[in-house]
Amino acid sequence: MSEMVRKAGNEEIINHWIMAVSCILLIITGYGFLFQLKGVYALFGGNYAMKVVHNWAGVVFIVSLFATMFNYLREALTYDADDWAWIKMGGGYLSKSAKKAPPMGKLNTGQKFYYLVILAAGIVIAASGFSIWQVQGNRALTQVSHLVHNLAFILFVVAVPVHAYLGTLANPGTFRIMVYGTVPIEFARKKYPKWMKEIGK
Amino acid sequence: MTNRTNKRKAILVTPEVCIGCRGCQTACKAWNQLPGMKTKNTGTMQNPPDLEPVDYNMIRYSEVPSETNPVRWLFVSRRCMHCDDAGCMRICPAPGALFRTKEGAVAFDKDKCIGCKLCVAGCPFDVPRYDKDGKIAKCHLCYDRLAEGMQPACTKTCPTGALRFGDRDQLIAQAKQAGYGKIYGEADLGGLGTIFAFKDAPKLYGYADKPNIPESVIFWHNVLKPLAVIGLGGALAGALLHYVAIGPHKDDDEEVKKS
Numbered sequence A: 001m002s003e004m005v006r007k008a009g010n011e012e013i014i015n016h017w018i019m020a021v022s023c024i025l026l027i028i029t030g031y032g033f034l035f036q037l038k039g040v041y042a043l044f045g046g047n048y049a050m051k052v053v054h055n056w057a058g059v060v061f062i063v064s065l066f067a068t069m070f071n072y073l074r075e076a077l078t079y080d081a082d083d084w085a086w087i088k089m090g091g092g093y094l095s096k097s098a099k100k101a102p103p104m105g106k107l108n109t110g111q112k113f114y115y116l117v118i119l120a121a122g123i124v125i126a127a128s129g130f131s132i133w134q135v136q137g138n139r140a141l142t143q144v145s146h147l148v149h150n151l152a153f154i155l156f157v158v159a160v161p162v163h164a165y166l167g168t169l170a171n172p173g174t175f176r177i178m179v180y181g182t183v184p185i186e187f188a189r190k191k192y193p194k195w196m197k198e199i200g201k
Numbered sequence B: 001m002t003n004r005t006n007k008r009k010a011i012l013v014t015p016e017v018c019i020g021c022r023g024c025q026t027a028c029k030a031w032n033q034l035p036g037m038k039t040k041n042t043g044t045m046q047n048p049p050d051l052e053p054v055d056y057n058m059i060r061y062s063e064v065p066s067e068t069n070p071v072r073w074l075f076v077s078r079r080c081m082h083c084d085d086a087g088c089m090r091i092c093p094a095p096g097a098l099f100r101t102k103e104g105a106v107a108f109d110k111d112k113c114i115g116c117k118l119c120v121a122g123c124p125f126d127v128p129r130y131d132k133d134g135k136i137a138k139c140h141l142c143y144d145r146l147a148e149g150m151q152p153a154c155t156k157t158c159p160t161g162a163l164r165f166g167d168r169d170q171l172i173a174q175a176k177q178a179g180y181g182k183i184y185g186e187a188d189l190g191g192l193g194t195i196f197a198f199k200d201a202p203k204l205y206g207y208a209d210k211p212n213i214p215e216s217v218i219f220w221h222n223v224l225k226p227l228a229v230i231g232l233g234g235a236l237a238g239a240l241l242h243y244v245a246i247g248p249h250k251d252d253d254e255e256v257k258k259s
């Protein structure tokens, strides 16, 4: 057995799963609303029950999203020349042959962007959702919230599946981070050389 | 659009013959078992000031100047229009909460309503209200009475014929014969189920010249809804395609052979 490096702590892993499950519930119930899908409503125990699930899953989602700021925000706001190089080669995802990606830190450029987009869209979708849910007697505000909620929703249904694909099939060996939190040291040296240097491994 | 059959029923409102007795308001409350409500006198005879969860219909008392008199009183019935292309039905996320009766009315089922209040944002006439449980409340054209072969409580009560219920086509033909050139609601929003024989411009009676479903709702319906499906489908298809055509990521330290 090779030496393992801890990439994610237990609280980070648990929080990620809370966020993932609530997000998927929100997306499923969201489609249920959008197209009046009777089957989806039935799955959640009826019309009103599904609304309650959606609203409270929304609360859980935004709380767990805020909690991720302790884990990723600082990293996601740090950029240097290697990030530019990474963008230019598309992270190495756009060609069949192996390419050497520029050295990355704990998160690569794409992950940092993804994080910021989800953070922003998450705040927007939660704020508009709360407005539809709780604010009464303001037609214009409800109309804007409804529009914004759905715009952010479109962003989510594109970004979240891509994120899930990149975290599993597209990058064998990464998914275990969200289960055990650890990766083999050689893997880490290849994927996150700058971070490894930082922590002296 | 959705329900333009010859069977469509309507209420024809003729403000000119309304005497403002408010029998219609009372009859509606009696039939639908809606309690009374304390209101404030704000210097007008209009009461209640606007539609309420316990007031499905009301008479609007508009005071406008005329040539012969400083005040001309216009009594106009206000209630759900039972639009053929109904903004409330378009935006409602809950199946069965709003439904179209065979007479063409837009009725509701409180048990299916989730109380999201989106229909308020979708209605061009600011009609839907919410009861104390947060469920929709509005005129439903007494579809329960219609099912028993009766007419709505309000039209049944009206002593002057200011509110008349009947076949929509017939009511329109009769109003035109009586000299009303344009019938408000004849073609708007696919045809309203509450139509008006106005003598003057609709604005005078408190109605927009051209009522429209809010732009945001139309955009959401025509653009965002399809995009939500295309977006998810595209993302899943893109991931699959990438997996098949390019395959998992490789960033070996080994020599790069081809470019």
Ligand code: HEM
Binding pocket: A023, A026, A027, A029, A030, A031, A033, A034, A050, A051, A052, A054, A055, A056, A057, A058, A059, A061, A062, A125, A126, A127, A128, A129, A130, A132, A133, A146, A149, A150, A153, A156, B091, B092, B093, B114, B115, B116
């Ligand atoms: C990932 C997060 C979320 C997604 C993907 C999502 C998606 C959706 C979608 C698609 C709809 C249907 C709207 C329509 O029919 O026009 C909807 C409705 C709604 N959403 Fe969200 N939403 C999310 C988060 C939230 C949050 C955080 C809240 C607030 C706590 C919220 C509250 C609502 C409300 C109130 C509605 C209206 C229907 C209802 O009352 O249940 N949503 N959402």
Ligand code: SF4
Binding pocket: B079, B080, B081, B082, B083, B086, B087, B088, B089, B106, B122, B123, B124, B125, B126, B127, B128, B138
């Ligand atoms: S007037 Fe408003 S509530 Fe009535 S059918 Fe039209 S959109 Fe719906």
Ligand code: SF4
Binding pocket: B088, B091, B092, B093, B094, B097, B098, B108, B112, B113, B114, B115, B116, B117, B118, B119, B120, B128, B135, B136
């Ligand atoms: S409040 Fe009820 S009737 Fe109105 S849009 Fe929501 S579910 Fe539909």
